[in-house]
Amino acid sequence: NAGVMQNPRHLVRRRGQEARLRCSPMKGHSHVYWYRQLPEEGLKFMVYLQKENIIDESGMPKERFSAEFPKEGPSILRIQQVVRGDSAAYFCASSPQGESGYGYTFGSGTRLTVV
């Protein structure tokens, strides 16, 4: 009964490279949320996806960031041409339906460091 799996746990990228963060939701969960956490801050919502659909991307930066949740496979958060300010912990959460906060399960996160 695996929880939300995120990989890699740690990712180091040089400025200008691309970062790909993966999230496999819990079994039976079809809703995925991505959050970003800067050092010593709370989590900030980025995007909410269902299978093959982006439902709410109001927290995503307009440029360089994209997310997908294909019919098969994990959800991917992609950051192109990374900059130092992208260094943060990125958390994925999944739920069986979109409506309930109680159904949220977070992964352990991917810590991105841009050097």
Add this chain to the structure above:
Amino acid sequence: GQQLNQSPQSMFIQEGEDVSMNCTSSSIFNTWLWYKQDPGEGPVLLIALYKAGELTSNGRLTAQFGITRKDSFLNISASIPSDVGIYFCAGQLGAGGTSYGKLTFGQGTILTVHP
């Protein structure tokens, strides 16, 4: 946008003491959640509150949802060393639409418990 103000920012207490932290918002939320985050991990749900005025307990934890739907507090009684971590409040609109599942987090309260 919505903001949650969480206080205190940090607390240093002796084992066995009680702890209280609170969260206020400029906006109404229909669901309040309290999470704990250990170093290097994702947030774990402690308590979920769904009704204004609701008081809910989970072991040594007690949380209340304010009548105005704009505030909540979390109490931890008889603290133990494993209570160390960062505690976050989070609000969810839960009123339908695309923002239904999105969480807005407070800045966190760092709790240190001295044995």
